Amino acid sequence: MSFDKLIGLSMLAVATAVFTYYTTWVFVLPFVDESNILQSFFLSRDYAIKLPFLLLLIAALGIGSFVGNVLIKNAEKEKLKKSKKTQ
Structure with a gap:
């Protein structure tokens, strides 16, 4: 395997x-x-709602951070391309 x-x-x-x-x-x-x-x-049943909500919140924050990081890096690459074209 x-x-x-x-x-x-x-x-x-x-x-x-x-x-x-x-x-x-x-x-x-x-x-x-x-x-x-x-x-x-x-665990108590209160956590049956709290834990999935917390995991969903953490996942959303992680995905948002990743997308934001990619957008920032792409913007920097585009900025470098434009500055090289003008030279």
Whole structure:
């Protein structure tokens, strides 16, 4: 198995585990008794909304920073091209 396939398989496994954990946390735990041992493996349900929102905010900030950085670098390249043409 190539290294790329191994990385892809591990990413798929992590995504599946996170999806299963979150789905159980949000859709199953409200129907499980509070004294059940299963409740100890999960955070409180308040975080079920707060964590995805925080991750979405961080992702949006990261994408915005990346796009801004690319736009600034492209503007600098264009500025250098124009200054070389005028010389």
